[in-house]
Amino acid sequence: MGNAAKGPGRAGFLCKVGPFALPAFLAARRRGGPTRKEDRNGRQDGKDSNTPERRRGTISNTYGYIRVSTREQNEDRQLIALREAAVPEGNIFMDKQSGKDFDRPQYKRLIKRLKADDLLYVKSIDRLGRNYEEIQNQWRILTKEKRVDIVVLDMPLLDTRRGKDLMGTFLSDIVLQVLSFVAENERSNIRRRQAEGIAAAKARGVRFGRPPRPLPESYHHAYQQWKSGMITGTAAARKCGMPLSTFRYRAEIYEKAQ
Numbered sequence: 001m002g003n004a005a006k007g008p009g010r011a012g013f014l015c016k017v018g019p020f021a022l023p024a025f026l027a028a029r030r031r032g033g034p035t036r037k038e039d040r041n042g043r044q045d046g047k048d049s050n051t052p053e054r055r056r057g058t059i060s061n062t063y064g065y066i067r068v069s070t071r072e073q074n075e076d077r078q079l080i081a082l083r084e085a086a087v088p089e090g091n092i093f094m095d096k097q098s099g100k101d102f103d104r105p106q107y108k109r110l111i112k113r114l115k116a117d118d119l120l121y122v123k124s125i126d127r128l129g130r131n132y133e134e135i136q137n138q139w140r141i142l143t144k145e146k147r148v149d150i151v152v153l154d155m156p157l158l159d160t161r162r163g164k165d166l167m168g169t170f171l172s173d174i175v176l177q178v179l180s181f182v183a184e185n186e187r188s189n190i191r192r193r194q195a196e197g198i199a200a201a202k203a204r205g206v207r208f209g210r211p212p213r214p215l216p217e218s219y220h221h222a223y224q225q226w227k228s229g230m231i232t233g234t235a236a237a238r239k240c241g242m243p244l245s246t247f248r249y250r251a252e253i254y255e256k257a258q
Contacts, residue, residue, distance in 0.1 A: 061118040062087050065110055066094040067127045078123040081153050085121050099130035102138055116147040119161070124154040125176070139176060215250065216240050223251060 064082035068075050075094060082092055095104040102108075114120065120142065122128050129135045142148045143160055152158035157175045219240050226236035237247035 060088070060091075061115075062091060062121070063110060063114065063118060064092040064121045065107065065128065066092060066123070067099060067104070067107075067129075068094075068096050069098055071096050078127060081123045082121055085151070085153065087121055099126065099128075101131060102129060102134055111141075111146075114142070114146055114148050117149070118146075119149045119151065121151050121153060123152075125152055125158065128152075136176070215254070216242075219250070219254075223254060226251075 062085075064085070064087035066075050066078040066082070068078075073096070075096075079092070083089075093106040093110040095106045097104045110120075125135065129138065139150070142150060149160045150158070151161070155175065222231070222236040222239040225231045226233055231239075233247060234244055237244040240247055242250075
């Protein structure tokens with residue numbers, strides 16, 4: 001009666017496991033192998049332990065950020081990388097804006113949503129931004145103040161989940177500073193190349209902006225009267241239906257074309 005009140009005990013355990021299966025059961029437990037409640041694929045109680053959810057705890061706190069400089073640029077490369085990292089579609093934020101600062105609507109939404117122990121993925125550090133000081137400052141806000149982990153997919157060393165000791169932090173800081181410098185330097189190079197290209201195009205006679213409107217039929221007669229001093233520039237501009245500044249500007253072009 002006393003033994004029955006205490007439950008099955010050793011005898012009940014042997015009945016469940018089996019006298020011949022007990023050594024194999026204990027050996028499997030010692031070496032971490034699968035037992036009766038765990039198959040060879042690592043599933044327990046009908047769940048797969050090798051899914052992203054089990055590797056990271058949950059994917060609901062995983063986010064991704066995408067940035068392209070213009071609406072014409074394609075974000076597919078970044079989007080594919082984030083999907084491969086198992087970032088939920090609803091947790092991906094994207095801005096189509098310059099990286100000169102962090103005054104971007106979607107990035108601000110992302111910052112408000114991130115909380116401690118969340119995980120943020122970016123494809124590369126220049127997608128986060130292209131301003132050296134701003135990148136350093138935002139990295140500090142995310143990792144120190146909000147206590148968010150960041151993974152830069154193109155640079156495995158920039159993964160704040162790893163190397164949280166002094167040496168790991170030191171190495172990450174060095175890599176971050178170097179890549180931030182490269183990102184801002186590339187932005188400066190892009191602007192310089194654009195300016196050089198525009199100057200070269202202007203030297204070849206290329207005009208930028210909207211093409212000028214055709215001159216009205218009355219322009220030639222009004223121009224001749226103004227040039228000969230018969231009427232004022234204001235009167236000539238009024239005859240042509242344009243502001244005086246436009247009339248004078250078009251007169252300079254008209255004279256060069258003669």
